[in-house]
Structures are given as C-alpha cells and as structure tokens.
Amino acid sequence: MLSNWSGHQTCDTPVLRPVGTEGVRSMMRQTAGSLRPAGTGHSFTPLVPGADTVVAPMPRYGPPVSAISGALARVDANAPLHALSKALDGSGRAFRNLGDINVQTLATATHGTGATLPCLSAEITAAQLVTADREVVEVPSEDLPGVWVALGLLGILTEIEITTVPAYNLRRRVGFKPVADLMGTMQDKWADHRNYEFFVLPHSGKGVAIAHDLSTDPPGKAPMDLD
Numbered sequence: 001m002l003s004n005w006s007g008h009q010t011c012d013t014p015v016l017r018p019v020g021t022e023g024v025r026s027m028m029r030q031t032a033g034s035l036r037p038a039g040t041g042h043s044f045t046p047l048v049p050g051a052d053t054v055v056a057p058m059p060r061y062g063p064p065v066s067a068i069s070g071a072l073a074r075v076d077a078n079a080p081l082h083a084l085s086k087a088l089d090g091s092g093r094a095f096r097n098l099g100d101i102n103v104q105t106l107a108t109a110t111h112g113t114g115a116t117l118p119c120l121s122a123e124i125t126a127a128q129l130v131t132a133d134r135e136v137v138e139v140p141s142e143d144l145p146g147v148w149v150a151l152g153l154l155g156i157l158t159e160i161e162i163t164t165v166p167a168y169n170l171r172r173r174v175g176f177k178p179v180a181d182l183m184g185t186m187q188d189k190w191a192d193h194r195n196y197e198f199f200v201l202p203h204s205g206k207g208v209a210i211a212h213d214l215s216t217d218p219p220g221k222a223p224m225d226l227d
C-alpha cells in the first residue's frame with residue numbers, strides 16, 4: 001500500500017521498486033494496464049494513486065552522480081535530493097536552489113524560493129526517459145521543457161543532467177511575525193533576500209518567515225529544528 005507524507009493520499013495498488021534504468025525497463029515489460037511512477041510520497045495532491053500499478057524506482061546502486069563536466073552533472077533521477085547534494089558537494093558543486101525539505105527525488109519537479117532563481121526542473125539540460133512503450137530514450141533538447149514538469153505523464157525519468165553551481169553556504173533566519181506585517185513587506189523581502197518565504201499559521205494571526213542569504217562564514221552548528 002502506498003501512503004503519502006500526511007497519510008491523506010493512499011492506494012492499495014502494488015508498488016514495484018525496480019533499480020536503475022534496466023530495472024525500470026524490464027519491470028515495465030512485465031506489467032499490464034496503467035502505470036504511475038512515484039517518488040518519496042511527499043505530494044499533498046493525489047498525483048500517484050489511481051493507476052493499476054505504482055512504480056517507485058529505487059536509486060541505482062553506487063554513486064548517484066555518474067559524471068561532472070564543468071557546471072553539468074549527470075545524476076540518478078530517482079536519488080533523493082539530499083544524496084545528490086552530498087555527492088555534488090564532494091566535487092565542490094551544489095544545486096543552485098532547493099526546497100524546504102530535501103527528501104524528494106529530482107524527477108518530481110520540486111521548486112524552491114528566490115525571485116531570481118529557477119526551479120530545479122528548469123536546470124535540466126538532458127534527460128533519459130523510459131517511455132510507455134518500454135523504450136529508453138534520450139530526450140531531444142527541443143523537447144526537454146516538456147519533461148521538466150511532466151510528473152510521470154510521458155514516462156519514467158531515470159537519468160538527468162542538471163546545471164550546478166560552485167558550492168556555497170547560506171545563513172538561515174527564522175522569525176514569527178504578524179500576518180499583516182508579512183503581507184505588507186513581502187515584496188521588499190523578496191528583493192532583499194536570496195530566498196524568502198513565509199507560512200501563515202491559521203487562527204494565530206501570525207506566520208513564520210524564513211530568509212536565506214549567501215554567507216562566507218564557515219558552517220555553524222545546525223540550530224534545533226523547531227518546525
């Protein structure tokens with residue numbers, strides 16, 4: 001049984017967990033009916049339930065980053081973002097932007113914040129897809145925007161090439177503020193900070209503001225997570 005993060009999206013269909021491109025392809029050859037890929041189940045909406053079979057590809061064995069050439073990194077599309085970040089950091093590289101959590105897989109079109117920063121999918125420069133007719137295709141560059149946020153409709157992404165940036169440090173600031181203040185200052189905050197977002201806490205009149213900015217300070221001890 002598949003259940004998403006909150007437990008509000010569930011389905012009883014079988015979940016298959018193939019490893020790597022060949023694993024996905026041979027598994028697809030053995031299934032009939034409709035099929036839906038799944039990442040780590042953090043979508044709030046019913047994106048995955050409903051198919052005859054759910055495929056949750058596992059990260060392939062070995063390093064999740066297979067090649068780095070300048071700014072471009074060829075990576076396992078089904079590795080979690082935290083594993084990819086760690087592997088990229090080992091080569092002095094990093095994702096330009098990330099979301100609030102990093103347990104999702106790269107294939108799932110996760111976005112971050114930042115008025116001038118692209119979402120993760122917009123950094124994709126090449127992609128390998130196992131299509132519904134069980135073929136492994138390298139997506140032609142002119143078709144790439146179609147797979148950036150395809151959410152499984154065009155097939156199962158198995159490898160992705162993504163633009164990276166030199167590794168960097170961020171300073172994180174978190175604070176509670178009245179919602180009226182948050183609404184009144186958000187345009188300025190988006191301009192002032194590399195990343196800025198806030199969450200309204202219903203019925204409290206307050207919200208949590210989170211800002212991230214580049215820092216040249218060495219990494220400090222991670223603060224206690226008060227989420």
Ligand SMILES: Cc1cc2nc3c(=O)[nH]c(=O)nc-3n(C[C@H](O)[C@H](O)[C@H](O)COP(=O)(O)OP(=O)(O)OC[C@H]3O[C@@H](n4cnc5c(N)ncnc54)[C@H](O)[C@@H]3O)c2cc1C
Pocket residue numbers: 005036037038039040041042043044047048057077078098099100101103104105107108109110111112150151152153155156157158
């Ligand atoms: C606490 C929390 C914080 C969150 N913060 C953010 C955030 O900051 N930014 C953000 O964007 N979202 C955020 N989300 C929402 C969620 O994380 C995103 O929607 C994320 O992209 C889902 O990823 P997943 O790995 O859980 O994929 P799933 O929910 O399992 O699947 C997402 C979609 O991707 C498709 N898919 C999965 N694998 C493949 C594949 N190999 N090939 C093709 N398609 C595939 C699925 O079919 C589905 O349509 C958050 C969720 C939670 C619970």
